[in-house]
Amino acid sequence: xxxxxxxxxxxxxxxxxxxxxxxxxxxxxxxxxxxxxxxxxxxxxxxxxxxxxxxxxxxxxxxxxxxxxxxxxxxxxxxxxxxxxxxxxxxxxxxxxxxxxxxxxxxxxxxxxxxxxxxxxxxxxxxxxxxxxxxxxxxxxxxxxxxxxxxxxxxxxxxxxxxxxxxxxxxxxxxxxxxxxxxxxxxxxxxxxxxxxxxxxxxxxxxxxxxxxxxxxxxxxxxxxxxxxxxxxxxxxxxxxxxxxxxxxxxxxxxxxxxxxxxxxxxxxxxxxxxxxxxxxxxxxxxxxxxxxxxxxxxxxxxxxxxxxxxxxxxxxxxxxxxxxxxxxxxxxxxxxxxxxxxxxxxxxxxxxxxxxxxxxxxxxxxxxxxxxxxxxxxxxxxxxxxxxxxxxxxxxxxxxxxxxxxxxxxxxxxxxxxxxxxxxxx
Amino acid sequence: xxxxxxxxxxxxxxxxxxxxxxxxxxxxxxxxxxxxxxxxxxxxxxxxxxxxxxxxxxxxxxxxxxxxxxxxxxxxxxxxxxxxxxxxxxxxxxxxxxxxxxxxxxxxxxxxxxxxxxxxxxxxxxxxxxxxxxxxxxxxxxxxxxxxxxxxxxxxxxxxxxxxxxxxxxxxx
Numbered sequence: 129x130x131x132x133x134x135x136x137x138x139x140x141x142x143x144x145x146x147x148x149x150x151x152x153x154x155x156x157x158x159x160x161x162x163x164x165x166x167x168x169x170x171x172x173x174x175x176x177x178x179x180x181x182x183x184x185x186x187x188x189x190x191x192x193x194x195x196x197x198x199x200x201x202x203x204x205x206x207x208x209x210x211x212x213x214x215x216x217x218x219x220x221x222x223x224x225x226x227x228x229x230x231x232x233x234x235x236x237x238x239x240x241x242x243x244x245x246x247x248x249x250x251x252x253x254x255x256x257x258x259x260x261x262x263x264x265x266x267x268x269x270x271x272x273x274x275x276x277x278x279x280x281x282x283x284x285x286x287x288x289x290x291x292x293x294x295x296x297x298x299x300x301x302x303x304x305x306x307x308x309x310x311x312x313x314x315x316x317x318x319x320x321x322x323x324x325x326x327x328x329x330x331x332x333x334x335x336x337x338x339x340x341x342x343x344x345x346x347x348x349x350x351x352x353x354x355x356x357x358x359x360x361x362x363x364x365x366x367x368x369x370x371x372x373x374x375x376x377x378x379x380x381x382x383x384x385x386x387x388x389x390x391x392x393x394x395x396x397x398x399x400x401x402x403x404x405x406x407x408x409x410x411x412x413x414x415x416x417x418x419x420x421x422x423x424x425x426x427x428x429x430x431x432x433x434x435x436x437x438x439x440x441x442x443x444x445x446x447x448x449x450x451x452x453x454x455x456x457x458x459x460x461x462x463x464x465x466x467x468x469x470x471x472x473x474x475x476x477x478x479x480x481x482x483x484x485x486x487x488x489x490x491x492x493x494x495x496x497x498x499x500x501x502x503x504x505x506x507x508x509x510x511x512x513x514x515x516x517x518x519x520x521x522x523x524x525x526x527x528x529x530x531x532x533x534x535x536x537x538x539x540x541x542x543x544x545x546x547x548x549x550x551x552x553x554x555x
Numbered sequence: 556x557x558x559x560x561x562x563x564x565x566x567x568x569x570x571x572x573x574x575x576x577x578x579x580x581x582x583x584x585x586x587x588x589x590x591x592x593x594x595x596x597x598x599x600x601x602x603x604x605x606x607x608x609x610x611x612x613x614x615x616x617x618x619x620x621x622x623x624x625x626x627x628x629x630x631x632x633x634x635x636x637x638x639x640x641x642x643x644x645x646x647x648x649x650x651x652x653x654x655x656x657x658x659x660x661x662x663x664x665x666x667x668x669x670x671x672x673x674x675x676x677x678x679x680x681x682x683x684x685x686x687x688x689x690x691x692x693x694x695x696x697x698x699x700x701x702x703x704x705x706x707x708x709x710x711x712x713x714x715x716x717x718x719x720x721x722x723x724x725x726x727x728x
Contacts, residue, residue, distance in 0.1 A: 173698075191616055250669070251673060255673055262673070263679075283615075
């Protein structure tokens with residue numbers, strides 16, 4: 129192959145992005161990963177807004193991971209305003225996060241990444257040959273969305289979350305009614321792990337620095353300290369000192385590096401590698417059942433990590449749904465005061481950091497949102513450079529697919545893209 | 556706002572579903588949402604019929620299938636991009652959509668056409684027998700912007716078109 133590769137719109141990626149690989153004398157000369165990412169817009173958009181509007185606005189950043197944007201933002205604002213939530217609220221937020229993990233992971237595993245691994249152009253062609261597999265994926269995803277809707281009021285952009293708790297408790301009966309479906313989902317996710325183990329993954333391993341939240345008492349998704357596979361553990365309050373964002377001219381997304389200018393990797397692989405022992409027992413047993421060996425250093429095997437997290441999330445959801453019996457008010461009354469706060473949670477795609485400054489009227493004076501995909505950009509580019517010398521020897525179409533597959537395995541959430549129907553196919 | 560409009564995922568049984576699609580934070584991408592809202596305001600009695608279901612869905616992705624389940628006839632109203640003048644109204648049947656399968660200008664890899672194809676491919680039983688798409692040509696899709704004036708002007712026409720489809724569907728049922 130001796131042509132440049134230009135992929136104007138990355139298919140099966142959350143949002144909009146483009147990739148250009150320029151060759152010179154047959155060798156890779158330039159790699160441009162161009163991302164159209166809007167959280168920066170939201171940082172400006174939030175300025176001057178009332179603090180209680182923030183979770184509903186930030187939820188709009190993504191149609192797939194709105195809960196993550198809500199969870200990081202409410203925690204940051206609760207810290208800024210000195211609010212402590214009740215244990216029942218925390219548990220319901222965990223359950224809401226399970227819902228998002230179920231719908232998001234089911235989507236990515238089966239409908240976004242699997243077609244690459246089993247050699248189909250899309251989930252539509254996969255569905256032609258393996259309809260039951262795709263039906264199972266859709267059912268799993270629907271169960272996640274149903275749980276999300278029951279707690280959050282809507283299945284795409286939930287609205288029930290507020291700073292201090294939830295606007296109202298979902299009814300106990302409505303939550304309990306979902307238990308049989310969640311039990312089905314647990315079994316389906318165990319089967320998903322077994323199926324994931326049978327897939328053939330490209331041979332590609334790197335010595336990544338993995339970064340994820342970590343807690344002593346649970347598999348950290350809702351909150352935790354920030355742990356790196358290089359051994360560094362920091363408080364979320366120090367995140368911006370250790371993980372630095374820089375502007376990249378070709379992209380409206382910032383790219384993150386560690387303080388010593390290294391790349392790092394957030395997401396399911398990072399969580400699994402750093403927190404395996406904290407997984408629910410059934411998830412660990414399932415992982416052992418497929419002979420899982422850690423650390424997993426192959427980005428394509430993020431699919432296996434997602435599948436194991438799917439088991440964890442379904443099992444936790446069954447327990448939390450069965451135990452759901454909220455007491456007392458669903459939210460804390462808030463006394464407005466000026467302050468600053470940080471909130472970090474694990475979006476399905478990785479660590480999501482928010483920081484806000486609130487003034488004496490409760491208006492947002494500063495917002496910082498660092499999404500997982502921005503943190504992975506530099507690592508994605510580094511991986512493209514590693515992969516490129518071999519791939520550019522392939523025929524053009526095959527080469528494009530190889531690059532796209534690598535990027536898709538990261539499950540990049542370029543988020544909040546328009547979704548209008550393209551009536552002209554530009555290829 | 557009508558109580559039944561609460562976003563994606565309503566699993567109520569209805570003969571006719573009117574679904575506005577879009578992204579309210581991206582300029583003209585909100586056209587479908589605005590048009591359906593306007594139709595509900597202008598034709599409230601019709602919108603409140605028990606056999607008529609209305610949903611506004613922002614980025615439902617593949618969740619659109621769940622929204623469509625249980626309907627006999629569905630009207631999707633969405634912004635489109637074809638190079639025509641902003642505000643131009645396109646009427647598309649499902650078969651016309653199929654030729655646009657490859658458009659990955661859709662968030663989350665799942666546009667309307669692809670999602671419907673997947674649903675039909677899997678022969679999901681309770682998808683609508685008949686479906687039409689009203690496409691509204693988008694001009695700008697900038698974050699945080701309002702609708703373009705041309706798109707704004709087309710909204711009453713689209714509301715009337717929705718009403719024509721709904722009335723015809725009720726009569727034919």
